[in-house]
Amino acid sequence: MEILVCVKRVPDTSENEIELNEAGNDVESDDLVYSINEPDNYAVEEALQIVSRAGGTVSVATVGTEEDEEVLRRQMAMGATHGILLTDPQFDGSDGRGRASILKACVQKGNYDLVLTGVQAEDGAAQVGGMLAAMLDYPFASLVTSIEVLGDRKLKITREIEGGNKEVSEIDLPCVLSIQTGINEPRYVGMKGIRAVQSIPIPAYGASDLGLSSGETGAADAKVTRLDYFVPALGKGARILRGSREENAQEVAELVAAKGGLR
Amino acid sequence: MPRIFAYLTHRNGVLDDSAAELAAAAKKIDPNSSPTAVVVGSGPQLDTVCAEIQKIYVEVWKISNPALSYPNAELIRKALVKVVPSGAITLVAHDHLGIDLAPGLSIKLNAGYVSDVVAVEGLQANSLKLVRQEFGGVVSTHVRCEISSGAVITIRPGSFKAAADLSSPGAVLDKSAEVGGLSAGRRYLETVVAETSDVDITKHAVLVSVGRGIQEKDNIAIAEELADALGAAVSCSRPVVDAKWLRKSRQVGSSGKTVKPKVYLACGISGAFQHLAGIKGNPFIIAINKNPKAPIFQVADIGIVDDILEFLPELTNKVQELRGVAAK
DSSP states (O other): OOEEOOOOEEEEETTTOOOBBSSSSSOOOTTTTEOOOOOHHHHHHHHHHHHHHHOOOEEEESSOOOHHHHHHHHHHTTTTTEEEOOGGGTTEEEEEHHOOOOHHHHHHOOOSSSSESOOOOOOOOOOOHHHHHHHHHHHHHEEEEEEETTTTTTTEEEEEEEEGGGGEEEEESEEEEEOOOTSSSOOOOOOOHHHTTTTTTEEOOOOTTTTTTTSSSSSSEEEEEEEEEEEOOSSSSOOEEEEOOOHHHHHHHHEEEEHOOOO | OOOOEEOOOTTTTOOHHHHHHHHHHHHOOOTTTOOOEEEOOOOOHHHHHHHHHHHHHHHEEEEEOOOSSOOOOOHHHOOOOOHSSSTOOOOOOOOSHHHHHHHHHHHHHTOOEEEEOOOEEEEEETEEEEEEEEGGGEEEEEEEEEEEEOOOEEEEESOOOOOOOOSSEEEEEGGGTTTTOOOOSEEEEEEEEEOOOOGGGGSSEEEEEOGGGGGGGEEEEEEEHHHHHOOEEEOOOOOHHHTTTGGGGGBBBBTBBBBBOOOEEESSOOOOHHHHTTSSOOOOEEEEEEEEOOTTTOSEEEEEESSSSHHHHHHHHHHHHHHHHHHO
């Protein structure tokens, strides 16, 4: 099974408090720590587990700049064989459709049976996997929580639906799946592992390598544009307790009791 | 002015609550619009659902097809592409089905796509200005979507106040013949119903709910001790289940349980909308989080900016003291 996993380097929300800049129109980018988008990490782990059972190789691709190579390296340290950087000034400002177009060209350059993405990235859009599948005319499933390889070019998958229920389906290969967090336990990657893959070349493909014409990617052709960032004026919000820890705990205990919480 | 469509969902003959919310969102996009509902399914259940939709929408397009008796996103997409005219704005609820359906639908309709919209600013010339959130709700963004070739927009459930019923019921148009045969590369096999466990978090009046801030499995005991003192149960948000620190049956949220406690202690929970979607019945929410900017403080009644690993043991002491006093 040849698997391509589409990954993204994003600000790590467990390492950063996401705040606005002084102008109040963009995320403060000084000192941001970046890492692999968490759902993408689960997707790579799932791909590695599939090839350990069914054979094959795992490739990881990202749309970005040289800075994004570090997440490819990290996923190669996990066990991905190939990294692919999709980079071109023409790609700047692409919307979800533009990024899906770039990835589509990358998929068509290879010979993949299965394409995985994380369920969503920091923008919460959950869009590129479904778009990519539609562009390729591959079947698609989102929010996937288990994958079993059947014979005859088919997978048995479960996806998450409402109320904690799970939907079980059969899906034909090649297909695109967006992977939900919690599907597996991603393996640990240490500095030693990253050093071990440091010298493996990562090819960089631009628009012409991918056969992408202008009109498919980039800001000028984006139908969707983010105009700004803002923090909305809050509703009433919480009453913040400002006492000592002990005073706050006392007040909370009394509040819970007053609300009938001590039974 | 582009025509607006709303793709509506139903389960077991019951129309989803999002139906009236999508109608409200359509009115925000264009106050003069009269959105058209599109619903797919089969058999008498579909007619029952259509009767409900007629109360909200002036025009209802019904697509009856045995292949659509279970909502398979690929089949639904193929059906919609056959009936929705180019250049239209199509609204879809941002739920488990919408995430499966809408991105691909936008490609096949050659339309712009904006997902998980929480507010509509309005229509200007050839673009639509919308509000969505990033980073789990910590920041919001204005987004402009060019609509000269139409748009597919998913709407966050609960973000729009349901539209009122019409004074007289709308008309149902049967569009089934325009769709014809359907097949998909993904075929539904079965639904596995959520596991139940010893603790039913939906039955508790008080929940001590833990999130990523609990940091490691061994720390769950800190929440258990507080829950024991309160006579409460421990529930959690998604990252805790992903890390296998608690079972899925303890998860509150759109992909977990819907709970209706009187008091909800959100401990180290950031407050992503998927989590908040599982909290119903307007409980008294007490949020404890190290990050003063955590979205949970926007919806909580009481907030404490503190490390839960330090605060919860202190709270357990205070609850036990209070119980001691009460017992005397």
